[in-house]
Amino acid sequence: MSVFADYAPWYDLLYRDKDYAGEVDFVEARLRDHGIAAGKLLDLGCGTGVHAIEFARRGWDVAGVDLSADMIASANARAAQAGLEIPFRQGDACEAGAETGFDAVVSLFHVASYQNDRDRLEALFRTAHAALKPGGVFFFDYWYGGAVLAQGVETRVKVIEQPPLRLTRIAQSEHDEQKATVRVNYTLFCEDTERSTIRRVDETHRMRYWFPFEVEASLRTSGFEPAGSYAWLSGAAPNTKDWAAYSIARKAAQP
Ligand SMILES: C[S@@+](CC[C@H](N)C(=O)[O-])C[C@H]1O[C@@H](n2cnc3c(N)ncnc32)[C@H](O)[C@@H]1O
Structure with missing residues:
Protein backbone atom coordinates (compact mmCIF):
# COMPACT_ATOMS: atom_id res chain seq x y z
CA MET A 1 0.00 0.00 0.00
CA TYR A 144 14.62 19.77 12.42
CA GLY A 145 17.03 17.21 13.92
CA GLY A 146 17.92 19.30 16.98
CA ALA A 147 14.29 19.45 18.07
CA VAL A 148 13.59 15.76 17.39
CA LEU A 149 16.61 14.71 19.47
CA ALA A 150 15.82 17.15 22.28
CA GLN A 151 12.09 16.47 22.49
CA GLY A 152 12.13 12.77 21.62
CA VAL A 153 9.22 10.94 20.04
CA GLU A 154 6.14 9.75 21.85
CA THR A 155 2.73 8.25 21.14
CA ARG A 156 0.21 10.96 20.25
CA VAL A 157 -3.56 10.80 19.96
CA LYS A 158 -5.66 13.31 18.04
CA VAL A 159 -9.47 13.31 18.02
CA ILE A 160 -11.45 15.40 15.55
CA GLU A 161 -15.22 15.74 15.65
CA GLN A 162 -17.14 16.94 12.65
CA PRO A 163 -20.62 15.49 13.17
CA PRO A 164 -21.56 12.92 12.15
CA LEU A 165 -17.84 12.03 11.70
CA ARG A 166 -15.41 11.35 14.48
CA LEU A 167 -11.80 10.69 13.63
CA THR A 168 -9.33 9.27 16.13
CA ARG A 169 -5.70 9.09 15.06
CA ILE A 170 -3.06 7.29 17.08
CA ALA A 171 0.52 7.99 16.05
CA GLN A 172 3.14 5.60 17.46
CA SER A 173 6.71 6.50 16.62
CA GLU A 174 9.88 4.43 16.47
CA HIS A 175 13.12 6.37 16.41
CA ASP A 176 16.20 5.04 14.58
CA GLU A 177 18.99 7.35 15.70
CA GLN A 178 21.57 5.67 13.44
CA LYS A 179 19.56 6.44 10.34
CA ALA A 180 18.12 9.73 11.69
CA THR A 181 14.64 8.49 10.86
CA VAL A 182 11.35 8.09 12.67
CA ARG A 183 8.76 5.53 11.59
CA VAL A 184 5.37 6.97 12.44
CA ASN A 185 2.75 4.21 12.59
CA TYR A 186 -0.65 5.84 12.16
CA THR A 187 -3.87 4.09 13.09
CA LEU A 188 -7.02 5.99 12.14
CA PHE A 189 -10.46 5.07 13.43
CA CYS A 190 -13.02 6.75 11.19
CA GLU A 191 -16.49 6.68 12.75
CA ASP A 192 -19.82 7.70 11.33
CA THR A 193 -21.71 8.28 14.56
CA GLU A 194 -25.12 8.42 12.81
CA ARG A 195 -24.73 5.13 11.00
CA SER A 196 -22.72 3.52 13.80
CA THR A 197 -20.00 2.43 11.39
CA ILE A 198 -16.29 2.45 12.06
CA ARG A 199 -13.39 1.92 9.68
CA ARG A 200 -9.77 1.37 10.59
CA VAL A 201 -6.90 2.63 8.42
CA ASP A 202 -3.23 1.83 9.08
CA GLU A 203 -0.31 3.63 7.44
CA THR A 204 3.36 4.00 8.21
CA HIS A 205 5.18 7.22 7.32
CA ARG A 206 8.97 7.15 7.52
CA MET A 207 10.45 10.55 8.23
CA ARG A 208 14.07 11.69 8.02
CA TYR A 209 15.03 14.59 10.24
C1 LIG B 1 2.35 16.01 4.94
S1 LIG B 1 1.89 15.98 3.26
C2 LIG B 1 1.96 17.70 2.81
C3 LIG B 1 1.03 18.02 1.67
C4 LIG B 1 0.88 19.50 1.37
N1 LIG B 1 2.15 20.09 0.97
C5 LIG B 1 0.31 20.22 2.57
O1 LIG B 1 0.98 21.13 3.08
O2 LIG B 1 -0.81 19.90 2.98
C6 LIG B 1 3.33 15.35 2.44
C7 LIG B 1 3.06 15.18 0.96
O3 LIG B 1 4.29 14.92 0.29
C8 LIG B 1 4.02 14.03 -0.77
N2 LIG B 1 5.30 13.44 -1.18
C9 LIG B 1 6.21 12.79 -0.42
N3 LIG B 1 7.27 12.43 -1.15
C10 LIG B 1 7.03 12.88 -2.41
C11 LIG B 1 7.75 12.80 -3.63
N4 LIG B 1 8.94 12.19 -3.70
N5 LIG B 1 7.21 13.36 -4.73
C12 LIG B 1 6.02 13.98 -4.68
N6 LIG B 1 5.29 14.07 -3.55
C13 LIG B 1 5.79 13.53 -2.43
C14 LIG B 1 3.03 13.05 -0.15
O4 LIG B 1 2.35 12.29 -1.13
C15 LIG B 1 2.14 14.01 0.63
O5 LIG B 1 1.06 14.47 -0.15
Missing part, protein backbone atom coordinates in the same frame (compact mmCIF):
# COMPACT_ATOMS: atom_id res chain seq x y z
CA SER A 2 1.41 3.40 -0.92
CA VAL A 3 1.75 6.12 1.67
CA PHE A 4 -1.23 8.51 1.75
CA ALA A 5 -3.46 6.11 -0.25
CA ASP A 6 -5.93 5.34 2.53
CA TYR A 7 -5.00 8.40 4.52
CA ALA A 8 -5.84 10.90 1.74
CA PRO A 9 -9.64 11.06 2.19
CA TRP A 10 -9.16 12.01 5.85
CA TYR A 11 -6.22 14.36 5.35
CA ASP A 12 -8.16 17.64 5.11
CA LEU A 13 -10.26 16.79 8.14
CA LEU A 14 -7.15 15.93 10.15
CA TYR A 15 -5.55 19.26 9.29
CA ARG A 16 -8.68 21.43 9.16
CA ASP A 17 -7.22 23.72 11.86
CA LYS A 18 -3.91 24.21 10.05
CA ASP A 19 -3.52 27.86 9.10
CA TYR A 20 -2.75 27.40 5.40
CA ALA A 21 -3.55 31.04 4.54
CA GLY A 22 -1.24 32.27 7.31
CA GLU A 23 1.51 29.99 6.03
CA VAL A 24 1.08 31.35 2.52
CA ASP A 25 1.33 34.90 3.95
CA PHE A 26 4.62 33.88 5.54
CA VAL A 27 6.05 32.14 2.47
CA GLU A 28 5.05 35.05 0.21
CA ALA A 29 6.83 37.47 2.58
CA ARG A 30 10.02 35.37 2.51
CA LEU A 31 9.85 35.12 -1.31
CA ARG A 32 9.43 38.93 -1.47
CA ASP A 33 12.50 39.29 0.80
CA HIS A 34 14.38 37.48 -1.95
CA GLY A 35 12.96 39.59 -4.77
CA ILE A 36 10.14 37.28 -5.92
CA ALA A 37 6.72 38.95 -5.60
CA ALA A 38 4.67 37.30 -8.35
CA GLY A 39 4.84 34.92 -11.28
CA LYS A 40 4.99 31.16 -11.72
CA LEU A 41 5.07 28.98 -8.61
CA LEU A 42 5.52 25.20 -8.42
CA ASP A 43 4.40 23.25 -5.32
CA LEU A 44 6.34 19.95 -4.97
CA GLY A 45 4.45 17.53 -2.73
CA CYS A 46 1.32 19.69 -3.05
CA GLY A 47 -0.91 17.13 -1.29
CA THR A 48 -4.59 18.09 -1.50
CA GLY A 49 -3.62 21.47 -2.99
CA VAL A 50 -4.56 23.80 -0.15
CA HIS A 51 -1.41 25.97 -0.29
CA ALA A 52 -1.38 25.83 -4.10
CA ILE A 53 -4.97 27.06 -4.35
CA GLU A 54 -4.31 29.84 -1.84
CA PHE A 55 -1.31 30.98 -3.92
CA ALA A 56 -3.45 30.84 -7.09
CA ARG A 57 -6.18 32.96 -5.46
CA ARG A 58 -3.49 35.57 -4.79
CA GLY A 59 -2.56 35.73 -8.46
CA TRP A 60 0.32 33.26 -8.71
CA ASP A 61 0.39 31.04 -11.79
CA VAL A 62 0.56 27.72 -9.95
CA ALA A 63 1.34 24.08 -10.76
CA GLY A 64 1.59 21.14 -8.36
CA VAL A 65 3.11 17.66 -8.23
CA ASP A 66 2.43 14.90 -5.71
CA LEU A 67 3.38 11.25 -5.45
CA SER A 68 -0.06 10.19 -4.26
CA ALA A 69 -2.78 9.81 -6.90
CA ASP A 70 -5.39 10.13 -4.14
CA MET A 71 -3.98 13.44 -2.90
CA ILE A 72 -3.88 14.72 -6.51
CA ALA A 73 -7.51 13.67 -7.01
CA SER A 74 -8.45 15.75 -3.93
CA ALA A 75 -6.39 18.70 -5.22
CA ASN A 76 -8.15 18.57 -8.60
CA ALA A 77 -11.58 18.41 -6.95
CA ARG A 78 -10.72 21.34 -4.68
CA ALA A 79 -9.44 23.45 -7.60
CA ALA A 80 -12.55 22.69 -9.66
CA GLN A 81 -14.73 23.72 -6.72
CA ALA A 82 -12.79 26.98 -6.45
CA GLY A 83 -13.18 27.59 -10.20
CA LEU A 84 -9.41 27.50 -10.72
CA GLU A 85 -7.47 25.69 -13.40
CA ILE A 86 -4.29 24.41 -11.82
CA PRO A 87 -2.20 21.72 -13.48
CA PHE A 88 -1.79 19.17 -10.70
CA ARG A 89 0.02 16.03 -11.74
CA GLN A 90 0.81 12.76 -10.03
CA GLY A 91 4.51 12.10 -10.04
CA ASP A 92 7.65 11.66 -8.01
CA ALA A 93 9.24 15.03 -7.29
CA CYS A 94 12.58 13.22 -7.05
CA GLU A 95 12.40 12.47 -10.76
CA ALA A 96 12.98 15.14 -13.39
CA GLY A 97 9.72 16.67 -14.56
CA ALA A 98 8.79 18.81 -17.54
CA GLU A 99 8.29 21.91 -15.34
CA THR A 100 10.59 24.84 -16.21
CA GLY A 101 10.60 28.65 -16.06
CA PHE A 102 9.25 29.02 -12.50
CA ASP A 103 9.97 32.07 -10.35
CA ALA A 104 9.47 30.12 -7.13
CA VAL A 105 9.33 26.49 -6.02
CA VAL A 106 7.86 25.56 -2.64
CA SER A 107 7.72 22.21 -0.88
CA LEU A 108 5.67 22.52 2.30
CA PHE A 109 4.73 20.54 5.39
CA HIS A 110 7.70 18.23 5.69
CA VAL A 111 7.87 16.89 2.13
CA ALA A 112 11.69 17.03 2.41
CA SER A 113 11.49 14.74 5.45
CA TYR A 114 9.57 12.17 3.42
CA GLN A 115 12.83 11.86 1.45
CA ASN A 116 14.64 9.40 3.71
CA ASP A 117 18.21 9.70 2.51
CA ARG A 118 20.58 12.24 1.02
CA ASP A 119 20.25 10.87 -2.52
CA ARG A 120 16.48 11.38 -2.46
CA LEU A 121 16.82 14.82 -0.87
CA GLU A 122 19.28 15.90 -3.54
CA ALA A 123 17.04 14.46 -6.27
CA LEU A 124 14.18 16.63 -4.90
CA PHE A 125 16.52 19.64 -4.92
CA ARG A 126 17.58 18.94 -8.53
CA THR A 127 13.93 18.88 -9.62
CA ALA A 128 13.37 22.24 -7.93
CA HIS A 129 16.54 23.63 -9.47
CA ALA A 130 15.61 22.48 -12.99
CA ALA A 131 12.13 23.99 -12.62
CA LEU A 132 13.40 27.44 -11.62
CA LYS A 133 14.42 30.35 -13.81
CA PRO A 134 17.91 31.73 -13.13
CA GLY A 135 17.52 33.87 -9.98
CA GLY A 136 14.45 31.87 -8.88
CA VAL A 137 13.90 30.93 -5.22
CA PHE A 138 13.21 27.61 -3.49
CA PHE A 139 11.46 27.52 -0.09
CA PHE A 140 10.91 24.26 1.82
CA ASP A 141 10.61 22.93 5.35
CA TYR A 142 11.56 19.72 7.18
CA TRP A 143 11.77 18.07 10.59
CA TRP A 210 17.64 16.95 8.88
CA PHE A 211 20.12 19.47 10.18
CA PRO A 212 20.58 22.76 8.33
CA PHE A 213 24.30 22.11 7.75
CA GLU A 214 23.53 18.91 5.79
CA VAL A 215 20.55 20.46 4.00
CA GLU A 216 22.71 23.39 2.93
CA ALA A 217 25.54 21.08 1.76
CA SER A 218 23.01 19.14 -0.34
CA LEU A 219 21.59 22.38 -1.74
CA ARG A 220 25.10 23.37 -2.91
CA THR A 221 25.66 19.89 -4.44
CA SER A 222 22.38 20.37 -6.32
CA GLY A 223 23.43 23.73 -7.76
CA PHE A 224 21.72 26.11 -5.30
CA GLU A 225 23.07 29.00 -3.28
CA PRO A 226 21.65 28.49 0.26
CA ALA A 227 20.11 31.72 1.60
CA GLY A 228 19.37 30.77 5.21
CA SER A 229 17.72 28.22 7.52
CA TYR A 230 15.30 29.22 10.29
CA ALA A 231 12.76 27.93 12.76
CA TRP A 232 9.35 27.45 11.09
CA LEU A 233 7.31 30.64 10.74
CA SER A 234 10.02 32.77 12.29
CA GLY A 235 13.25 34.56 11.52
CA ALA A 236 15.04 32.86 14.44
CA ALA A 237 17.67 30.16 14.13
CA PRO A 238 16.36 26.56 14.24
CA ASN A 239 16.06 25.60 17.91
CA THR A 240 15.09 22.68 20.09
CA LYS A 241 11.56 24.02 20.73
CA ASP A 242 10.52 24.16 17.06
CA TRP A 243 9.98 20.76 15.44
CA ALA A 244 10.16 22.19 11.93
CA ALA A 245 12.73 24.34 10.20
CA TYR A 246 12.69 25.91 6.76
CA SER A 247 15.43 26.76 4.32
CA ILE A 248 15.58 29.17 1.41
CA ALA A 249 17.87 28.80 -1.57
CA ARG A 250 18.43 30.66 -4.80
CA LYS A 251 19.29 29.43 -8.27
CA ALA A 252 22.23 31.47 -9.52
CA ALA A 253 21.20 34.37 -11.76
CA GLN A 254 23.90 33.47 -14.30
CA PRO A 255 24.04 29.76 -15.17
Whole structure:
Protein backbone atom coordinates (compact mmCIF):
# COMPACT_ATOMS: atom_id res chain seq x y z
CA MET A 1 0.00 0.00 0.00
CA SER A 2 1.41 3.40 -0.92
CA VAL A 3 1.75 6.12 1.67
CA PHE A 4 -1.23 8.51 1.75
CA ALA A 5 -3.46 6.11 -0.25
CA ASP A 6 -5.93 5.34 2.53
CA TYR A 7 -5.00 8.40 4.52
CA ALA A 8 -5.84 10.90 1.74
CA PRO A 9 -9.64 11.06 2.19
CA TRP A 10 -9.16 12.01 5.85
CA TYR A 11 -6.22 14.36 5.35
CA ASP A 12 -8.16 17.64 5.11
CA LEU A 13 -10.26 16.79 8.14
CA LEU A 14 -7.15 15.93 10.15
CA TYR A 15 -5.55 19.26 9.29
CA ARG A 16 -8.68 21.43 9.16
CA ASP A 17 -7.22 23.72 11.86
CA LYS A 18 -3.91 24.21 10.05
CA ASP A 19 -3.52 27.86 9.10
CA TYR A 20 -2.75 27.40 5.40
CA ALA A 21 -3.55 31.04 4.54
CA GLY A 22 -1.24 32.27 7.31
CA GLU A 23 1.51 29.99 6.03
CA VAL A 24 1.08 31.35 2.52
CA ASP A 25 1.33 34.90 3.95
CA PHE A 26 4.62 33.88 5.54
CA VAL A 27 6.05 32.14 2.47
CA GLU A 28 5.05 35.05 0.21
CA ALA A 29 6.83 37.47 2.58
CA ARG A 30 10.02 35.37 2.51
CA LEU A 31 9.85 35.12 -1.31
CA ARG A 32 9.43 38.93 -1.47
CA ASP A 33 12.50 39.29 0.80
CA HIS A 34 14.38 37.48 -1.95
CA GLY A 35 12.96 39.59 -4.77
CA ILE A 36 10.14 37.28 -5.92
CA ALA A 37 6.72 38.95 -5.60
CA ALA A 38 4.67 37.30 -8.35
CA GLY A 39 4.84 34.92 -11.28
CA LYS A 40 4.99 31.16 -11.72
CA LEU A 41 5.07 28.98 -8.61
CA LEU A 42 5.52 25.20 -8.42
CA ASP A 43 4.40 23.25 -5.32
CA LEU A 44 6.34 19.95 -4.97
CA GLY A 45 4.45 17.53 -2.73
CA CYS A 46 1.32 19.69 -3.05
CA GLY A 47 -0.91 17.13 -1.29
CA THR A 48 -4.59 18.09 -1.50
CA GLY A 49 -3.62 21.47 -2.99
CA VAL A 50 -4.56 23.80 -0.15
CA HIS A 51 -1.41 25.97 -0.29
CA ALA A 52 -1.38 25.83 -4.10
CA ILE A 53 -4.97 27.06 -4.35
CA GLU A 54 -4.31 29.84 -1.84
CA PHE A 55 -1.31 30.98 -3.92
CA ALA A 56 -3.45 30.84 -7.09
CA ARG A 57 -6.18 32.96 -5.46
CA ARG A 58 -3.49 35.57 -4.79
CA GLY A 59 -2.56 35.73 -8.46
CA TRP A 60 0.32 33.26 -8.71
CA ASP A 61 0.39 31.04 -11.79
CA VAL A 62 0.56 27.72 -9.95
CA ALA A 63 1.34 24.08 -10.76
CA GLY A 64 1.59 21.14 -8.36
CA VAL A 65 3.11 17.66 -8.23
CA ASP A 66 2.43 14.90 -5.71
CA LEU A 67 3.38 11.25 -5.45
CA SER A 68 -0.06 10.19 -4.26
CA ALA A 69 -2.78 9.81 -6.90
CA ASP A 70 -5.39 10.13 -4.14
CA MET A 71 -3.98 13.44 -2.90
CA ILE A 72 -3.88 14.72 -6.51
CA ALA A 73 -7.51 13.67 -7.01
CA SER A 74 -8.45 15.75 -3.93
CA ALA A 75 -6.39 18.70 -5.22
CA ASN A 76 -8.15 18.57 -8.60
CA ALA A 77 -11.58 18.41 -6.95
CA ARG A 78 -10.72 21.34 -4.68
CA ALA A 79 -9.44 23.45 -7.60
CA ALA A 80 -12.55 22.69 -9.66
CA GLN A 81 -14.73 23.72 -6.72
CA ALA A 82 -12.79 26.98 -6.45
CA GLY A 83 -13.18 27.59 -10.20
CA LEU A 84 -9.41 27.50 -10.72
CA GLU A 85 -7.47 25.69 -13.40
CA ILE A 86 -4.29 24.41 -11.82
CA PRO A 87 -2.20 21.72 -13.48
CA PHE A 88 -1.79 19.17 -10.70
CA ARG A 89 0.02 16.03 -11.74
CA GLN A 90 0.81 12.76 -10.03
CA GLY A 91 4.51 12.10 -10.04
CA ASP A 92 7.65 11.66 -8.01
CA ALA A 93 9.24 15.03 -7.29
CA CYS A 94 12.58 13.22 -7.05
CA GLU A 95 12.40 12.47 -10.76
CA ALA A 96 12.98 15.14 -13.39
CA GLY A 97 9.72 16.67 -14.56
CA ALA A 98 8.79 18.81 -17.54
CA GLU A 99 8.29 21.91 -15.34
CA THR A 100 10.59 24.84 -16.21
CA GLY A 101 10.60 28.65 -16.06
CA PHE A 102 9.25 29.02 -12.50
CA ASP A 103 9.97 32.07 -10.35
CA ALA A 104 9.47 30.12 -7.13
CA VAL A 105 9.33 26.49 -6.02
CA VAL A 106 7.86 25.56 -2.64
CA SER A 107 7.72 22.21 -0.88
CA LEU A 108 5.67 22.52 2.30
CA PHE A 109 4.73 20.54 5.39
CA HIS A 110 7.70 18.23 5.69
CA VAL A 111 7.87 16.89 2.13
CA ALA A 112 11.69 17.03 2.41
CA SER A 113 11.49 14.74 5.45
CA TYR A 114 9.57 12.17 3.42
CA GLN A 115 12.83 11.86 1.45
CA ASN A 116 14.64 9.40 3.71
CA ASP A 117 18.21 9.70 2.51
CA ARG A 118 20.58 12.24 1.02
CA ASP A 119 20.25 10.87 -2.52
CA ARG A 120 16.48 11.38 -2.46
CA LEU A 121 16.82 14.82 -0.87
CA GLU A 122 19.28 15.90 -3.54
CA ALA A 123 17.04 14.46 -6.27
CA LEU A 124 14.18 16.63 -4.90
CA PHE A 125 16.52 19.64 -4.92
CA ARG A 126 17.58 18.94 -8.53
CA THR A 127 13.93 18.88 -9.62
CA ALA A 128 13.37 22.24 -7.93
CA HIS A 129 16.54 23.63 -9.47
CA ALA A 130 15.61 22.48 -12.99
CA ALA A 131 12.13 23.99 -12.62
CA LEU A 132 13.40 27.44 -11.62
CA LYS A 133 14.42 30.35 -13.81
CA PRO A 134 17.91 31.73 -13.13
CA GLY A 135 17.52 33.87 -9.98
CA GLY A 136 14.45 31.87 -8.88
CA VAL A 137 13.90 30.93 -5.22
CA PHE A 138 13.21 27.61 -3.49
CA PHE A 139 11.46 27.52 -0.09
CA PHE A 140 10.91 24.26 1.82
CA ASP A 141 10.61 22.93 5.35
CA TYR A 142 11.56 19.72 7.18
CA TRP A 143 11.77 18.07 10.59
CA TYR A 144 14.62 19.77 12.42
CA GLY A 145 17.03 17.21 13.92
CA GLY A 146 17.92 19.30 16.98
CA ALA A 147 14.29 19.45 18.07
CA VAL A 148 13.59 15.76 17.39
CA LEU A 149 16.61 14.71 19.47
CA ALA A 150 15.82 17.15 22.28
CA GLN A 151 12.09 16.47 22.49
CA GLY A 152 12.13 12.77 21.62
CA VAL A 153 9.22 10.94 20.04
CA GLU A 154 6.14 9.75 21.85
CA THR A 155 2.73 8.25 21.14
CA ARG A 156 0.21 10.96 20.25
CA VAL A 157 -3.56 10.80 19.96
CA LYS A 158 -5.66 13.31 18.04
CA VAL A 159 -9.47 13.31 18.02
CA ILE A 160 -11.45 15.40 15.55
CA GLU A 161 -15.22 15.74 15.65
CA GLN A 162 -17.14 16.94 12.65
CA PRO A 163 -20.62 15.49 13.17
CA PRO A 164 -21.56 12.92 12.15
CA LEU A 165 -17.84 12.03 11.70
CA ARG A 166 -15.41 11.35 14.48
CA LEU A 167 -11.80 10.69 13.63
CA THR A 168 -9.33 9.27 16.13
CA ARG A 169 -5.70 9.09 15.06
CA ILE A 170 -3.06 7.29 17.08
CA ALA A 171 0.52 7.99 16.05
CA GLN A 172 3.14 5.60 17.46
CA SER A 173 6.71 6.50 16.62
CA GLU A 174 9.88 4.43 16.47
CA HIS A 175 13.12 6.37 16.41
CA ASP A 176 16.20 5.04 14.58
CA GLU A 177 18.99 7.35 15.70
CA GLN A 178 21.57 5.67 13.44
CA LYS A 179 19.56 6.44 10.34
CA ALA A 180 18.12 9.73 11.69
CA THR A 181 14.64 8.49 10.86
CA VAL A 182 11.35 8.09 12.67
CA ARG A 183 8.76 5.53 11.59
CA VAL A 184 5.37 6.97 12.44
CA ASN A 185 2.75 4.21 12.59
CA TYR A 186 -0.65 5.84 12.16
CA THR A 187 -3.87 4.09 13.09
CA LEU A 188 -7.02 5.99 12.14
CA PHE A 189 -10.46 5.07 13.43
CA CYS A 190 -13.02 6.75 11.19
CA GLU A 191 -16.49 6.68 12.75
CA ASP A 192 -19.82 7.70 11.33
CA THR A 193 -21.71 8.28 14.56
CA GLU A 194 -25.12 8.42 12.81
CA ARG A 195 -24.73 5.13 11.00
CA SER A 196 -22.72 3.52 13.80
CA THR A 197 -20.00 2.43 11.39
CA ILE A 198 -16.29 2.45 12.06
CA ARG A 199 -13.39 1.92 9.68
CA ARG A 200 -9.77 1.37 10.59
CA VAL A 201 -6.90 2.63 8.42
CA ASP A 202 -3.23 1.83 9.08
CA GLU A 203 -0.31 3.63 7.44
CA THR A 204 3.36 4.00 8.21
CA HIS A 205 5.18 7.22 7.32
CA ARG A 206 8.97 7.15 7.52
CA MET A 207 10.45 10.55 8.23
CA ARG A 208 14.07 11.69 8.02
CA TYR A 209 15.03 14.59 10.24
CA TRP A 210 17.64 16.95 8.88
CA PHE A 211 20.12 19.47 10.18
CA PRO A 212 20.58 22.76 8.33
CA PHE A 213 24.30 22.11 7.75
CA GLU A 214 23.53 18.91 5.79
CA VAL A 215 20.55 20.46 4.00
CA GLU A 216 22.71 23.39 2.93
CA ALA A 217 25.54 21.08 1.76
CA SER A 218 23.01 19.14 -0.34
CA LEU A 219 21.59 22.38 -1.74
CA ARG A 220 25.10 23.37 -2.91
CA THR A 221 25.66 19.89 -4.44
CA SER A 222 22.38 20.37 -6.32
CA GLY A 223 23.43 23.73 -7.76
CA PHE A 224 21.72 26.11 -5.30
CA GLU A 225 23.07 29.00 -3.28
CA PRO A 226 21.65 28.49 0.26
CA ALA A 227 20.11 31.72 1.60
CA GLY A 228 19.37 30.77 5.21
CA SER A 229 17.72 28.22 7.52
CA TYR A 230 15.30 29.22 10.29
CA ALA A 231 12.76 27.93 12.76
CA TRP A 232 9.35 27.45 11.09
CA LEU A 233 7.31 30.64 10.74
CA SER A 234 10.02 32.77 12.29
CA GLY A 235 13.25 34.56 11.52
CA ALA A 236 15.04 32.86 14.44
CA ALA A 237 17.67 30.16 14.13
CA PRO A 238 16.36 26.56 14.24
CA ASN A 239 16.06 25.60 17.91
CA THR A 240 15.09 22.68 20.09
CA LYS A 241 11.56 24.02 20.73
CA ASP A 242 10.52 24.16 17.06
CA TRP A 243 9.98 20.76 15.44
CA ALA A 244 10.16 22.19 11.93
CA ALA A 245 12.73 24.34 10.20
CA TYR A 246 12.69 25.91 6.76
CA SER A 247 15.43 26.76 4.32
CA ILE A 248 15.58 29.17 1.41
CA ALA A 249 17.87 28.80 -1.57
CA ARG A 250 18.43 30.66 -4.80
CA LYS A 251 19.29 29.43 -8.27
CA ALA A 252 22.23 31.47 -9.52
CA ALA A 253 21.20 34.37 -11.76
CA GLN A 254 23.90 33.47 -14.30
CA PRO A 255 24.04 29.76 -15.17
C1 LIG B 1 2.35 16.01 4.94
S1 LIG B 1 1.89 15.98 3.26
C2 LIG B 1 1.96 17.70 2.81
C3 LIG B 1 1.03 18.02 1.67
C4 LIG B 1 0.88 19.50 1.37
N1 LIG B 1 2.15 20.09 0.97
C5 LIG B 1 0.31 20.22 2.57
O1 LIG B 1 0.98 21.13 3.08
O2 LIG B 1 -0.81 19.90 2.98
C6 LIG B 1 3.33 15.35 2.44
C7 LIG B 1 3.06 15.18 0.96
O3 LIG B 1 4.29 14.92 0.29
C8 LIG B 1 4.02 14.03 -0.77
N2 LIG B 1 5.30 13.44 -1.18
C9 LIG B 1 6.21 12.79 -0.42
N3 LIG B 1 7.27 12.43 -1.15
C10 LIG B 1 7.03 12.88 -2.41
C11 LIG B 1 7.75 12.80 -3.63
N4 LIG B 1 8.94 12.19 -3.70
N5 LIG B 1 7.21 13.36 -4.73
C12 LIG B 1 6.02 13.98 -4.68
N6 LIG B 1 5.29 14.07 -3.55
C13 LIG B 1 5.79 13.53 -2.43
C14 LIG B 1 3.03 13.05 -0.15
O4 LIG B 1 2.35 12.29 -1.13
C15 LIG B 1 2.14 14.01 0.63
O5 LIG B 1 1.06 14.47 -0.15
